[in-house]
Amino acid sequence: MxxxxxxxxxxxxxxxxxxxxxxxxxxxxxxxxxxxxxxxxxxxxxRTSDEAMERIKLLSQENAQLRAELGSIKDRLANVERIVTDGAHSLDREIEMLRKAN
Structure with a gap:
């Protein structure tokens, strides 16, 4: 045993x-x-106190603000990528068209 x-x-x-x-x-x-x-x-x-709800509200607002800022940065980056990858000839042509428009 x-x-x-x-x-x-x-x-x-x-x-x-x-x-x-x-x-x-x-x-x-x-x-x-x-x-x-x-x-x-x-x-x-x-924990659903007023302080917690206010904190959630502030974080949601900050999140929305950061998303909007990220969207504008994406747009600017797309323009920069287009300029960099585009041929120099078409860029010169667009600049000349803008000068002629003024």
Missing amino acids: FPFEAFIPVAIVVGLAAICGWVLVTWLRIRHGYPLDGAWGQAVYP
Whole structure:
């Protein structure tokens, strides 16, 4: 018969490690503002405070502003690429047409 007494310290160490890991994860979630989950996965305290909603609103506005800026930069880059890849002859012709128009 195999002695099961040798596995008791191993089981205690594994159990304590699991409990310490769970406590550490819960502490990190609380520290960084993540909502805690209940037994069935529901949020214990959902963070929908006015401060959080204002922060989401500001981030959404900043995101829209950055997207608009990125769009204008893409347009400018397309023009620069067209100028660089276009032949020198057609570029000279366009410049001359603009001079004649004025």
